[in-house]
Amino acid sequence: xxxxxxxxxxxxxxxxxxxxxxxxxxxxxxxxxxxxxxxxxxxxxxxxxxxxxxxxxxxxxxxxxxxxxxxxxxxxxxxxxxxxxxxxxxxxxxxxxxxxxxxxxxxxxxxxxxxxxxxxxxxxxxxxxxxxxxxxxxxxxxxxxxxxxxxxxxxxxxxxxxxxxxxxxxxxxxxxxxxxxxxxxxxxxxxxxxxxxxxxxxxxxxxxxxxxxxxxxxxxxxxxxxxxxxxxxxxxxxxxxxxxxxxxxxxxxxxxxxxxxxxxxxxxxxxxxxxxxxxxxxxxxxxxxxxxxxxxxxxxxxxxxxxxxxxxxxxxxxxxxxxxxxxxxxxxxxxxxxxxxxxxxxxxxxxxxxxxxxxxxxxxxxxxxxxxxxxxxxxxxxxxxxxxxxxxxxxxxxxxxxxxxxxxxxxxxxxxxxxxxxxxxxxxxxxxxxxxxxxxxxxxxxxxxxxxxxxxxxxxxxxxxxxxxxxxxxxxxxxxxxxxxxxxxxxxxxxxxxxxxxxxxxxxxxxxxxxxxxxxxxxxxxxxxxxxxxxxxxxxxxxxxxxxxxxxxxxxxxxxxxxxxxxxxxxxxxxxxxxxxxxxxxxxxxxxxxxxxxxxxxxxxxxxxxxxxxxxxxxxxxxxxxxxxxxxxxxxxxxxxxxxxxxxxxxxxxxxxxxxxxxxxxxxxxxxxxxxxxxxxxxxxxxxxxxxxxxxxxxxxxxxxxxxxxxxxxxxxxxxxxxxxxxxxxxxxxxxxxxxxxxxxxxxxxxxxxxxxxxxxxxxxx
Amino acid sequence: xxxxxxxxxxxxxxxxxxxxxxxxxxxxxxxxxxxxxxxxxxxxxxxxxxxxxxxxxxxxxxxxxxxxxxxxxxxxxxxxxxxxxxxxxxxxxxxxxxxxxxxxxxxxxxxxxxxxxxxxxxxxxxxxxxxxxxxxxxxxxxxxxxxxxxxxxxxxxxxx
Numbered sequence: 050x051x052x053x054x055x056x057x058x059x060x061x062x063x064x065x066x067x068x069x070x071x072x073x074x075x076x077x078x079x080x081x082x083x084x085x086x087x088x089x090x091x092x093x094x095x096x097x098x099x100x101x102x103x104x105x106x107x108x109x110x111x112x113x114x115x116x117x118x119x120x121x122x123x124x125x126x127x128x129x130x131x132x133x134x135x136x137x138x139x140x141x142x143x144x145x146x147x148x149x150x151x152x153x154x155x156x157x158x159x160x161x162x163x164x165x166x167x168x169x170x171x172x173x174x175x176x177x178x179x180x181x182x183x184x185x186x187x188x189x190x191x192x193x194x195x196x197x198x199x200x201x202x203x204x205x206x207x208x209x210x211x212x213x214x215x216x217x218x219x220x221x222x223x224x225x226x227x228x229x230x231x232x233x234x235x236x237x238x239x240x241x242x243x244x245x246x247x248x249x250x251x252x253x254x255x256x257x258x259x260x261x262x263x264x265x266x267x268x269x270x271x272x273x274x275x276x277x278x279x280x281x282x283x284x285x286x287x288x289x290x291x292x293x294x295x296x297x298x299x300x301x302x303x304x305x306x307x308x309x310x311x312x313x314x315x316x317x318x319x320x321x322x323x324x325x326x327x328x329x330x331x332x333x334x335x336x337x338x339x340x341x342x343x344x345x346x347x348x349x350x351x352x353x354x355x356x357x358x359x360x361x362x363x364x365x366x367x368x369x370x371x372x373x374x375x376x377x378x379x380x381x382x383x384x385x386x387x388x389x390x391x392x393x394x395x396x397x398x399x400x401x402x403x404x405x406x407x408x409x410x411x412x413x414x415x416x417x418x419x420x421x422x423x424x425x426x427x428x429x430x431x432x433x434x435x436x437x438x439x440x441x442x443x444x445x446x447x448x449x450x451x452x453x454x455x456x457x458x459x460x461x462x463x464x465x466x467x468x469x470x471x472x473x474x475x476x477x478x479x480x481x482x483x484x485x486x487x488x489x490x491x492x493x494x495x496x497x498x499x500x501x502x503x504x505x506x507x508x509x510x511x512x513x514x515x516x517x518x519x520x521x522x523x524x525x526x527x528x529x530x531x532x533x534x535x536x537x538x539x540x541x542x543x544x545x546x547x548x549x550x551x552x553x554x555x556x557x558x559x560x561x562x563x564x565x566x567x568x569x570x571x572x573x574x575x576x577x578x579x580x581x582x583x584x585x586x587x588x589x590x591x592x593x594x595x596x597x598x599x600x601x602x603x604x605x606x607x608x609x610x611x612x613x614x615x616x617x618x619x620x621x622x623x624x625x626x627x628x629x630x631x632x633x634x635x636x637x638x639x640x641x642x643x644x645x646x647x648x649x650x651x652x653x654x655x656x657x658x659x660x661x662x663x664x665x666x667x668x669x670x671x672x673x674x675x676x677x678x679x680x681x682x683x684x685x686x687x688x689x690x691x692x693x694x695x696x697x698x699x700x701x702x703x704x705x706x707x708x709x710x711x712x713x714x715x716x717x718x719x720x721x722x723x724x725x726x727x728x729x730x731x732x733x734x735x736x737x738x739x740x741x742x743x744x745x746x747x748x749x750x751x752x753x754x755x756x757x758x759x760x761x762x763x764x765x766x767x768x769x770x771x772x773x774x775x776x777x778x779x780x781x782x783x784x785x786x787x788x789x790x791x792x793x794x795x796x797x798x799x800x801x802x803x804x805x806x807x808x809x810x811x812x813x814x815x
Numbered sequence: 816x817x818x819x820x821x822x823x824x825x826x827x828x829x830x831x832x833x834x835x836x837x838x839x840x841x842x843x844x845x846x847x848x849x850x851x852x853x854x855x856x857x858x859x860x861x862x863x864x865x866x867x868x869x870x871x872x873x874x875x876x877x878x879x880x881x882x883x884x885x886x887x888x889x890x891x892x893x894x895x896x897x898x899x900x901x902x903x904x905x906x907x908x909x910x911x912x913x914x915x916x917x918x919x920x921x922x923x924x925x926x927x928x929x930x931x932x933x934x935x936x937x938x939x940x941x942x943x944x945x946x947x948x949x950x951x952x953x954x955x956x957x958x959x960x961x962x963x964x965x966x967x968x969x970x971x972x973x974x975x
Contacts, residue, residue, distance in 0.1 A: 072911035073903070075919030076926055078854020078894035085853035169839060261858045261866055261920040261954045310856075310920030311955055342859045541918030541955050698914050702960055706917060709956035732859035732952075740945040743958050 062553035063761045066698035067560045069546045071308065071539065081307040083280040084265040088335040091267065092121050094328055095171035096338070097161040097178040098347060099153035102189075102416040102725025103201070104182030106151060109161055113177040119170035123178070124162045124331055126150045132330040133294050133323075140286065140318040141214060142226060143206045145382040145419075147323050153182060154201055154381035155416050156725045157347025162324065164332055187416035187725055191378035192355050194224040194413040201381055201414035212647065214387060226379060227387035227412040229394040231653030233466055234405030236361075239370030243361030247442050250357045251434035252792040255378070255720040256713075257350040258423055259737060262310020264348055265339035266321040270329035274301040277326060281306050282316045282538050283578030288570045290319045291326055299570075306568040309540035313710070314422035315349050316540070317580050318385055346720065346730035351423035352389060353378040356397070356434035361405075366448050368457045370405040373397040373435075377427065379412050380419035386412045389420075392514050392581075393427030395653060398466045399435040400476045400510035400664065401457040406466040408653065416725055425768045426581050428511045429711060429775065433793065436507030436776030441789060450780070451484060454508065467648065467658045469512075473764075474662035475690040475754045480508045483666040486686040486748050495785065499675055505780025506668035506686075507773035512659035513765065514581040516645035520574035521591035522638050523552055523599045527631040529620035531556055531599075532564045535592055536576030537584040539565075542767050543699035544584055548592050550695055551760060555596035574638075582765025585695065586661060587641050589760035594639025602635045643758075661756055661764045664690040667708065667773035669744075671781040678801025680716065680782060685744040685774070692756030692764045700766050704749040707770035713738040715775040717794050823887035827852075828896030834883065842878035842886065843867045846893060854894035854923040865951030868924035869893050875931050894923035897930070905971040906930050906964075915964035917955035924951050929965050938969055 074080035097114075111123040122128075126148040129136050136147040149160045161178050165171040186199045194201075201224055207214035214227060240246055266279040275295070281287050284304035292299045309316060321338050328336040340348060354377050361370035375397055379386035394410025423429075443453040458480070459471050483506050484490070496502045522534040533552050539545040549563035566572060576588060603620060610626040612618055624633050643660035670684035687708045694700040717736050721728045729735045749770070755762040775793060783789050788803035805812050820835040827850060834849045846852040846869070855878045858866040862877035869878045870892040871885075897904040906929045909915070916922040925948065932939060932947040939947070944965050953961070 066914075068911050069914060069916075071919070072914075072916075073907075075916055075922050076894075076903070076907040076910045077898050078852075078923040078926075080919050082853070082856075082920065085847055085856060087848070259954055261864065261918070261952075262856070263858070309918060311918035313954075342861075541916075543914075543917070702914055702917060702957060705959050706956045709958065710954070731861060732863045733861050737952060737954065738956055738958075739952050740949050740958050743945075743956075747959055 062550045062560050063695050064693065065550065066696055067546055067550055069543055070549060070561070070565065071545060082262050082310050083267065083278050083307060084262045084310065084339050086267060086278055088267060088269060091335040091337050092164040092166060092332055093168040093171050094162050094164055094325070094336055094338040095168065095175045096159045097163065097175045099149060099156055099158040099160050101153060101182045101184050102156050103185040103187035104153050105185065106149060106153060107181040107183055110179040111161060114163055114174040117170060117174040117177065119165050119167055120174045121164040121166070122332055123174065124164065124328060128331055129327045133327055137206065138290055138294060138319055138323045139208060139383055140385050141208055141211060141387040142383040143208050144202060147327050155418055156727065157418060158381065159324065162328055164328060164336060188224065189415055189417055189722065189725065191353060191376040191413045191415060194415050195376065195411060200224060201416060211387065213391060224414040225411055226383045226414055227390045229391040229410040229653060230651065231395060231406060231408035231466060232651065233468070233654060236370045236372050236405045236407040239405040240361045243369055244364040245362045245446060246359065247438070247445065248357070248359040249438050249441060250355065250791060251437060253354045253430045253433060254793050255350050255353045255417070255722065256718045257345060257720060258313040258315035259345055260311040260313060260315050263340040263342060263345050264316060264320050266325045267335055267337040268325035268329035269335040270326060274303065275326055275329070276303045276305065277322050278305050279322050280309050280316050281322070282309070282312045282540060282580060283318055284568055284570050285536055285575045286318050286578055287322050291322060294323055304570040306538055309538055312540040313424045314580065317422055317578060320348065342732060343730045346727045347418050349384060349421045350380065350418050350720065352386065352420040352427060352430065354430040356431065358434055358438050360438065360442060362442060362446065366446065366453055366456050368401055368403050371398045371403045372407040375410045375431065377412050378415050378420060380415055380417045382419040383412065384419045384421040386420055388514065389422055389427040392512065393431055395467050395648065395658060396428065396510055396512055397431050397435070400459045400508055402459045402463050403466060417722060422580060424707060424710060425771045426514065428509065429771045432507060432509040432772040433775040436509065436773060437779050437791065440505065440780040440783065451489065454480065459510065468654045468656050469658040471662065473692070473754065473756050474510060474664050475752050476508060476510060476664050478752050478754070479664050479666040479688050479690050482688045482750065482752050483668045483686055486688065486750065487668040500672050501675060501785040502670065502672050503781045503783065503785025504668065504670045505777050505784055506666060507776035507780065508666040509664065509772035511663040511769065511772065513583055513586065513661050513663065515658065515660045516643055517577035517583055517587055518640070518642040519576045519588040519591040520640050521588060521595040522574055522636060523595040525599050525603065525620060525635040527621065527624045527633050530562065531558055532566060533592065534566045534573045535588055536568055536573045537588045538568060538579040540579065542703060543696060546699065547585060547695045548588065551589055551592050552596045554761065555593060556600055582663060582767045582769060585763055585765045586759050589763060590641035591639040593760045594641065595637040597637070598639060599635050599637025602637060606635065661759065663765065663769045665769040665772050667777040669777040669781045671778060671785055673782055673785040673800060675786060675804055678797035678804060680795060680800055682744040682778065684746040684748065686748045687770045689751050689766060689769045690754050691751045691766045692754055692759050693762035694751055695761060695763050700751055701749050703766045704770040705747055707768060708749070708774050709738050709743065711771035711774040712742065715778055715793060715795055717796050719794055821884065823884060825886045825888060826890040828892055836883040838882070838884060840883040842869055842881045842883050845883040846878065852893050852895050856920060864921065865924035865928065866921050868927045870927060875928055894927055897926065904930065905975060906968040909964045909968035909971060913960050913964040913967055915957055915960040917957050921951065921953045925961055929968060932965065933969055933972055937972065939965060
């Protein structure tokens with residue numbers, strides 16, 4: 050390969066549908082995942098979990114378990130605290146103990162750990178552990194959690210990382226882990242002046258990520274340092290948190306992440322890592338914990354939510370006031386829930402320009418499996434509500450749903466509810482593209498038979514989590530070959546390929562020749578995490594800067610060895626001229642952190658609240674069987690604004706994958722919980738989308754835009770196609786059969802009950 | 816767990832092998848622990864997702880439910896047995912060229928089932944593909960791209 054140091058040919062790498070770099074490893078089954086890794090001498094951990102939702106631990110009897118031949122150790126929190134005296138961890142609050150401490154707070158919480166070489170031995174022994182609890186009243190519902198006298202935690206312990214949580218330090222008698230507020234204008238006055246006021250309540254159910262590689266971590270502790278192999282979306286955070294727990298400098302903690310069998314937010318921040326480190330410290334051997342599919346239901350879920358939305362409309366159909374109250378069911382430990390609450394909460398009023406906005410967004414503790422980020426950081430729950438609400442208002446006022454939205458849309462250069470000026474957010478363009486792909490202006494046959502047809506759409510906006518930092522290194526070796534070191538985790542979104550394309554573009558080398566180093570915190574520099582569609586923009590900037598830095602240093606090297614300006618000498622020859630042989634490196638570095646102004650306390654307003662806006666729209670055509678409530682989605686249109694696509698084929702795959710995932714959350718997925726117990730914790734009882742759930746027609750596209758402050762005009766795409774699927778389908782069902790569903794999922798029973806209720810013949814409750 | 820192991824013999828990707836297995840060991844754990852083959856993976860543990868697919872005597876089975884002791888005397892093909900150092904299998908090529916995977920965890924199962932599908936239906940239509948692969952789930956929902964991959968693989972097979 051001859052890489053030259055002259056100016057790149059613009060567009061030769063970026064914008065090309067390069068096949069994924071890791072494709073060969075994945076299709077041959079040779080890609081490495083933590084769940085299937087083994088270390089020599091490794092012990093396997095199996096967990097004994099709580100069977101009650103809320104209780105004080107009276108006793109844990111491990112004596113029978115310890116007698117099982119082959120059991121190496123049985124560990125409780127008392128053993129953990131001998132090696133880690135303060136065993137509480139978490140990104141927003143230090144509220145989660147490594148194993149249950151004094152109390153249990155949800156069914157499935159880890160109470161004791163069994164270690165054995167043979168996983169079957171560990172599993173058998175775990176079943177012989179007996180715990181006694183003094184059961185306490187439990188709270189499950191997010192609205193109840195605000196007013197109940199049952200408190201999940203006695204004292205709140207903010208981690209200190211986030212400024213807006215500091216006022217909750219040492220707070221007692223509350224389940225509120227964050228109360229984000231936005232106050233713009235005077236909503237009460239505007240409601241009084243409004244010609245019409247609409248108020249609706251929407252709910253979302255508890256669903257979960259279900260990555261096909263369940264969580265897995267292996268720790269190998271030595272007194273001189275610890276190495277953790279883990280299926281994590283955020284190795285830098287894991288390193289910081291493990292170092293804090295051990296009281297060690299970060300450089301003694303090494304986090305290695307192979308490919309991830311997906312994440313969708315499930316593997317963010319810290320999950321099993323603190324536990325395996327503690328167990329490895331106790332055992333002085335490598336310890337692996339790999340969850341079963343069933344155990345995923347006790348690890349992390351999406352937030353169930355209740356959203357009360359109220360809008361004041363003037364006589365011309367303009368929205369003049371909007372009040373949003375959002376309650377997020379965070380489960381027993383905060384995880385990243387407070388960030389979901391704030392970062393999505395600030396967009397709760399939607400992609401509309403409204404002069405008077407009031408938002409209250411509450412993160413609430415409850416006695417169920419903790420909730421975190423799931424492909425959208427809370428935004429899908431919000432869009433479900435506000436775009437259903439949009440259609441309900443238009444229908445009630447007999448306004449065209451397109452024109453009602455168009456009259457109120459947030460346009461370029463206008464202020465968002467936060468006061469941040471909208472820039473590079475193609476809201477209207479996306480909406481028009483959805484309508485075009487839906488043939489919206491053409492007559493639509495709704496049918497008069499038993500099966501009725503309908504169509505609907507929705508549009509949305511999201512602010513990327515801001516501010517966050519990424520660092521990258523580009524290394525040019527003596528032969529001119531190029532290696533990229535970046536902490537972004539490729540969990541299936543194709544980031545390794547996209548980042549390599551950016552390097553290839555800057556250094557004018559084929560993407561396929563760029564090596565992306567596997568994630569290892571001893572080697573790869575800091576990155577905040579692979580989350581919230583931030584990586585392509587933030588890490589992309591860092592990568593672009595690192596590559597440009599390397600290019601500039603190569604140019605300087607050329608001058609140093611006496612090459613004339615414009616020389617096209619191969620890079621290898623530059624090194625030979627400098628060092629007399631094929632030797633040396635040129636190292637380029639890049640750091641990116643966007644500008645940001647935090648929301649003002651009290652008002653939540655900020656003139657620069659986000660590094661970029663994400664915009665998406667969806668349209669659905671459905672057939673509703675009025676005799677069964679069954680809904681068939683005959684067409685699903687997904688349109689997103691990604692700026693310039695770095696890899697169009699990967700973008701398309703991300704759009705369809707995200708939309709189909711949300712289709713599952715919309716139509717049938719639901720964790721059933723009875724008295725705190727999950728009653729459908731298996732793939733047999735919790736259905737996810739398969740081939741036959743793919744809509745007859747799927748039409749995925751991105752509009753042609755440019756993100757002016759993005760690397761090569763690009764921005765993130767991982768989550769954005771989830772946002773509008775739910776309201777588009779609910780709006781289509783209403784169009785077909787005139788019933789309005791306000792709670793997900795939109796399963797046949799819900800639809801049929803609503804049809805019967807509308808006909809004045811409601812079904813009895815179960 | 817005190818049960819004794821028994822030694823079984825079978826052909827694994829064309830090579831004669833032996834393994835010491837206990838009655839409760841399933842195919843996935845024996846392939847992973849004794850042969851370092853990790854292409855078959857246990858995800859749901861109920862035979863519903865297809866991530867653990869292996870081919871035993873020419874028939875695709877769920878390696879998480881299939882007891883290893885029953886491999887005695889059989890011929891077993893795993894995803895690792897499809898390619899050679901020189902050349903990928905045409906189905907594998909097709910999956911790469913159409914980007915018919917994301918995280919890749921379920922991909923070996925899809926690849927193996929697609930080879931079986933094309934043995935039975937060399938030129939499948941959309942419905943045949945969906946029907947045949949309905950036992951393979953992909954949480955990244957790469958289904959539309961898998962249909963394209965299967966069709967491309969069928970074309971490659973005809974061409975070769």
